[in-house]
Every structure is written in C-alpha cells, then in structure tokens.
Amino acid sequence: MDKKITIYDLAKALGVSAGTVSRSLNNHRSISDKTKQRVIAKANELGYQTNKFAVNLSTQKSNTIGVIVPKLNSIFMSDVLAGIEKTVNEAGYNLIISQSLEMMEKEKLNAKTLYNSGVDALLVSLAYDTNDFDHFAYYIRHNIPLIFLDRVHNLPNCSTIIINNKQAGFEATEHLIEQGCKNLLCISGNLKRNVYSERLMGFKEALAKHQMKFKKSNCLETELDPNDVPKVINYIKNQKQAIDGLFVASDTFAAHCIKALKKEHFRIPEDIKIIGFNNDPISELVTPPLSTINYPGYEMGVLAGQSVISQLNGSLDLQPANSITLRHQLIIRESTHI
C-alpha cells in the first residue's frame, strides 16, 4: 500500500512549512485566505485526507452522521435507516452505518471507529448485552449529539425515540382474548432485550385485566430463529390444556409457525389464533394473512433524523432524558378473525 499523503508532502510540494500547511488546514486566523486556498487546492490535488478537511473547513464539520444498529437483517431496521437517510440527506448530511451484532464489545469498537472518522452526531440502537455506556463518553464530553432509538438507555442530555412496547403487547394480547382465546402462549425473543421484555409485560397485564392467571408455561423464550420452530410446535402439542392463541414477537417467526401448524392440521384461526409483531411485508403474504402490530420503522427513522438535524442546527435543544414515543397500531387480519 502507498504511504498516504502527509502534511510534510504538502509542504514540500508547496514550498511552505509544515506548520503553514497544518494551520491552513485548521483554518487558523494567522494564515491569509490566499495561502489557505493554495494549500486546500494542493491537498485536494494530491488526495490528502483528514476528516476535518472533509467538507466544511470553517466549522470543522464532516457533514457525516454515524449510526450503530444491532443487526441489518430486518425489514424494520432497513425502514428505520431509510427514514434516517432521507431526512439527513435532505439537510446535506451523509450517513455511515455499522452493526454491533448484538455485542457490547463490538458496539464499543463501532463507537470508537465512528468517533475517529469524525461524525458530527451519533444515533444508536443498543446491543442487548450493553450494560455500560463509557464508550459514549467522548461524544457527550465533546457535545456531539447522541440519540438512542428503539433499544434505548437514558443518559443525561441524550434523547430517546421509542414505541410503547408494553402497550402494544397489551393490545395484541387483549385482541386475542376478545376473540375468545382462553389459553394463550407468548412466543418471545430474548428477554434481555427491552423490546421483548416490555411486550411480555403487556401480555401479562392483559391476562391480569381479564382475570386470567399468568403461569410460566404461558411464555416461551426463543431466538426467533427458524430453527426454533420444531421446539415451539412440540411445546404447543404437548400442553395438557390446548393452546388457542399465540402472540409471536416477530412476523417472520409467526409465518414459520403458521406453516408448521398447518402441516400438523391445526386450523388457523379456528383452532388457534395468531398475532405477530412489526407489520413486515410477509404478514400480508402468508395464508391466512397475519394480524400484527404496526411498528413504524420509517417514521421512527425520520423522527430520529429530524431530531439530530435540529440539534446540529441548534434549532431544537432537547432536554435531558427527553423521550419521544411513536404511535403503534393494531392491524386485524384473518389469522385472528373468522
């Protein structure tokens, strides 16, 4: 690999001192505009690279916003990113994205990488094992806007954007009860993640409201991976009291369950009613179409983008622990409704 261009190469090419080059690139007041322009032109020509130099020399802005998400493998997350991208692009910012793969250690590395690449702001949806937040300290110390979305933590001066997962879980569960279900099963994702544990809380509240006792057997924790389907089907078949309603924490996993249950001659919704979560495209395409909760990913992204741009422009100063909650929506289709 070629050695990258340094300020010494620039100085040599221009016949000035390295200090002059450095001060020019840092827009120091001791350097004339004419010299600054010469240095910048030469730096551009030779491909000198430094984030400070990137776009806006006078304000030291990179016009780049960083995002850390757990994984890029869901429609929800791609919707969130599309919403962020649209909003920040319109304001003249570019987006760079990294994934933590649900590991705090990798999230730390991402936070450092994005800091070093000079982002003007950071948006984060946390990994599920993240339990300390020191890796965001640099951002806070340097007043670089930091916003959490969906999987959040409350830090001073950082706003959060969420939906009310507990209320959504409550509504999905109450819908099953209102359709006549007597013995419900909540098929949850990993309960270390706040979104899943909060949906389970809503599930429990709905049972309590309708005088149905919550037993441990009413919840099955899974990784929501297709490989978990046989375990779920066995679990359902082996319950003494027949399960007649499923609240499944993801539409894709619910679609897999529908397919497997049909193969076992369960009739949906007659024998067992099923509601999913997210309103992914698949929920409309399975047979029968799946009732679900609309989880507004794109709107969440737009709002996150708007918040961050407002903070960068100074037009909005979100207060510490300010939290924005988006509206979710129950969508009833044939999987719960005869």
Place this chain on the structure above:
Amino acid sequence: MDKKITIYDLAKALGVSAGTVSRSLNNHRSISDKTKQRVIAKANELGYQTNKFAVNLSTQKSNTIGVIVPKLNSIFMSDVLAGIEKTVNEAGYNLIISQSLEMMEKEKLNAKTLYNSGVDALLVSLAYDTNDFDHFAYYIRHNIPLIFLDRVHNLPNCSTIIINNKQAGFEATEHLIEQGCKNLLCISGNLKRNVYSERLMGFKEALAKHQMKFKKSNCLETELDPNDVPKVINYIKNQKQAIDGLFVASDTFAAHCIKALKKEHFRIPEDIKIIGFNNDPISELVTPPLSTINYPGYEMGVLAGQSVISQLNGSLDLQPANSITLRHQLIIRESTHI
C-alpha cells in the same frame, strides 16, 4: 457544539511545538519514542481525533473497511453484509456501511466520505445509474483495495465477485419450459441494472433453445414494487394467448403476484407456474411454496471479505480484471411442480 481539539491545543497542554505534536502523530522518525508516547497519551486523554491516529499509528492503518451498497432493504443485501462483517471482524477490521440509494451522485459522496474517514479498503455494489467511475480514482491512485460485488464494473486492478445471472435466468426459464409452459412472461426489474438485463438474456436464450420466439410482450419491466402488482395482473389477464409461466426477478414480488393471482382464481401451478429469484425466506412461506434460484448472498459476502483481507495482508494479489463467480442453484417447489 464544542470546538474539537486541535494539535495547537495538544501543543499548549504538553508545552511543545505544534510541529512536534504533528510529527509525533505522524510517527515521524525525527521524534523520540518517549515524546511520541507522551503526545499520544495526551491526545487520547483530550479526545484528539484524526483517522490516522485511530488504531495503528505505525502503519497509518485505520483497521476499518468501507462498503457502499445500493440499498439496505433486501434479505440478499443483509446476507452479503453479514458475510463481509464476519470475515473482516475475524481479521481485526471493523466495517462501516453506506447506501447510495441507487444514485451515482450519492455514491460519489459516499466514496468521498469513506475515503475521508480513512478506510483501508472499499467494497462496492454499484448504483444502477453509475456511468462514470472517477469517484474511485483516489482509491486506485493510493492503492487502497477496491472490490466490486454483485453490481460490478471492470476497472484495472479491481476484482469483481458475481453470480452468473444470465445462466441462472436461463435455468429458471428452461425449468418452466420443461414443466410444459408454452407462453412465458418475464417480470423484470429495471433493465438498466446488469443483474436484471442479464437474467433477461438468459430468459431469451432458453426460449431460443426451445424454438420459442421471443416477442416484446414476453417481458414486462417493473420496479418490483408492490404498487406494480395491479399493472402486472391486468397485463396477464389481457393477453390474447393465456400466459402459463412467470419468471419473476424477485421472490417478494413473486409472492405478491401469487396472492393477487389466487384472488383472481388462477390456480398455481395448474393454470400458471411461477418461479422467483433469490431464495429469500418468503419463498418457503407462501402458499404454494415458490420455486426459485438460490443466490448465495452470505457466501458472496464471505468471499468479498476474504479477498479484501488477503489483499490487505499481501497474501493474495488479485490480477487486473480478476473475477470470481459464485454458484447459484435452481430450487424446485410447488409453484412450478404439480
């Protein structure tokens, strides 16, 4: 926003000249190791940020690899990124990702942003309107490895990783013909994108091989967006000679077509046979399950990651215009087979 720390702040805090700080951070041989360590410690303490300083001072490496993809909204693309991420992480590199949203102008900006953030290598899947490649010139000039995948262009010294879309299109089409279809329709994506135009070439070749004349009416170009479904269904219903086989360029769109055709009382596969493309999870979940072409996204990502790491380590020196082609696979399910 606070002003970021400059080398002048560091110089003041350390009681040395700015030149000494700059040379220390650039690992200049004129500076003692002891001084370099003092400068680095102080730079860390105050949060001085420059990409060169990021991880590996002696080699000027950032240990970061950049990726530009058209969009993050497909299972295929998230599989590709998962494969890249795994491979480069294991080699000690971090990944940052940006999306061009299918626009060359944004791709240019992404290439610049990632260059400025100091990536050690760049992986690109091109936007469909990209028709000049000057925005990659900096990478080539500075011997920063540049690899194209899936949507590719041949540049000197840049390797490409693809599947044989033409052959895959041929096999999908020949499968329909062998199942007895007499009047086929290819529902394509935007034909400016090489992947779609190549699949159409394969479609035409299969027709020619089986003495079936290709007419303009055998292909319908769409954006593969759910909103295009009514147009497609009308088109199918209004053909004089009944269409009995569909080759659809995406599984999700094929699933939407299945749903709409069933509503119009077409029997699948009896009246009309359908094959998709990609082997997305949805292909297994629709009724009837969808025949498709397995397009190995994860493997493509792993291979791209391995190529780039090998180039960075100097253990593999890919020759100009070297191209790696992955194996695809025809998967037969009930949508084409009674």
